[in-house]
Amino acid sequence: MNQSVLKSKFIGALIGTAIGDAIGMPYEGLTHQEVNATCTLPLEMQDGRLPKGSYTDDTELAIGIAESLITNKGLVDKNHILQRFIENFDRKRGYGFGTISILQKKANAKTLFGTGSYGNGAAMRIAPISLVYYDTPTNLYEAVAKCSEITHAHVLGIEGAQIQAHAIAIALRSIQSTHSLDATEFVNEIMGIAKQDVYKQKLHKILNLLNEKGDHQLVIDELGNGVEAFNSVPSAVYSFLSNLNSFEDAVTYAVCLGKDTDTIAAMTGAIAGAYLGVEAIPSEWIDCLENKDFIKNLAERIFHLKST
Ligand code: RVK
Ligand code: MG
Ligand code: MG
Numbered sequence: 001m002n003q004s005v006l007k008s009k010f011i012g013a014l015i016g017t018a019i020g021d022a023i024g025m026p027y028e029g030l031t032h033q034e035v036n037a038t039c040t041l042p043l044e045m046q047d048g049r050l051p052k053g054s055y056t057d058d059t060e061l062a063i064g065i066a067e068s069l070i071t072n073k074g075l076v077d078k079n080h081i082l083q084r085f086i087e088n089f090d091r092k093r094g095y096g097f098g099t100i101s102i103l104q105k106k107a108n109a110k111t112l113f114g115t116g117s118y119g120n121g122a123a124m125r126i127a128p129i130s131l132v133y134y135d136t137p138t139n140l141y142e143a144v145a146k147c148s149e150i151t152h153a154h155v156l157g158i159e160g161a162q163i164q165a166h167a168i169a170i171a172l173r174s175i176q177s178t179h180s181l182d183a184t185e186f187v188n189e190i191m192g193i194a195k196q197d198v199y200k201q202k203l204h205k206i207l208n209l210l211n212e213k214g215d216h217q218l219v220i221d222e223l224g225n226g227v228e229a230f231n232s233v234p235s236a237v238y239s240f241l242s243n244l245n246s247f248e249d250a251v252t253y254a255v256c257l258g259k260d261t262d263t264i265a266a267m268t269g270a271i272a273g274a275y276l277g278v279e280a281i282p283s284e285w286i287d288c289l290e291n292k293d294f295i296k297n298l299a300e301r302i303f304h305l306k307s308t
Contacts, residue, residue, distance in 0.1 A: 008277035014299040016273020018059040024265035032258035045288040053288035057095040058266040061125035066298040074132045076146045109153045116153025120229045122161035124263045127270040130168035131302045160229025171275035183241045202234035225259035236267035247272045247280040
């Protein structure tokens with residue numbers, strides 16, 4: 001693949017995470033109906049509990065992973081990543097209860113909620129791992145597990161992150177201009193790593209929904225819009241696949257699902273940005289994004305790590 005195309009896709013995955021996070025932030029917790037009643041399309045960056053263009057914990061944690069990977073030349077060092085999470089931690093961004101407890105050393109990832117967390121916190125931050133390991137699926141699978149276990153030890157939390165990471169990786173490897181991506185092949189490839197029934201079932205449902213052109217309520221009923229990894233990762237994959245050729249439409253679709261809007265949109269933005277490249281992201285959205293140059297630079301440094 002042309003190196004400048006690949007670089008744009010790397011930047012697209014990280015900036016796409018932050019853009020989805022920031023555009024979804026004002027609607028966090030609202031139902032699908034409430035989001036529809038509140039927002040006007042096309043979506044614009046809006047003030048929410050943070051000023052417009054601000055990202056939340058999703059991106060702050062992704063930044064920590066990216067920083068650690070750059071320092072350690074692509075290797076996943078769990079203690080180092082945890083240290084980056086702790087140093088970057090800014091409570092006002094809004095963190096999951098379990099993740100805060102780990103960062104404050106008040107809980108152990110393995111015993112959190114009894115069996116470890118299956119929140120979507122491991123999946124939403126995973127894009128930098130996909131950048132480093134997109135071309136070696138076995139290494140990607142293992143690297144994601146390691147990175148997830150820092151806070152999310154439940155098998156459903158880890159597998160959610162693995163599915164999200166593989167979706168980003170496939171998007172990075174696919175070139176939009178030469179042949180359009182086949183949604184069935186995309187889902188079947190992800191299906192190859194799914195071991196848990198809930199993910200296998202929801203991946204099948206994605207294919208059915210794509211054929212039926214499922215409306216928002218049906219997608220919420222079948223795939224979910226909640227904070228659990230299994231109720232949000234499949235919805236992000238669907239939001240991407242049902243709006244393959246438009247970053248804006250994919251992320252808007254994710255936000256309109258309601259509930260965990262910042263996170264479903266961040267995960268959708270990561271996949272769509274990885275597929276379409278940073279040029280496909282509306283410039284009005286990027287102009288408004290907090291720390292955009294810093295995030296872009298992290299993606300560029302991981303790109304250089306991969307090309308040297
Ligand atoms: C505020 C029962 C469980 C569970 C288990 C539930 C930010 C808990 C981001 C828990 C994301 C929640 C989100 C989230 C990311 C998890 N049994 N319930 N085994 N495992 N839960 O706390 O980083 O927004 O209700 O580990 O994954 O924008 O509080 O945090 O939307 O899922 O938080 O899991 O959250 P946590 P997280
Ligand atoms: Mg968040
Ligand atoms: Mg969220």
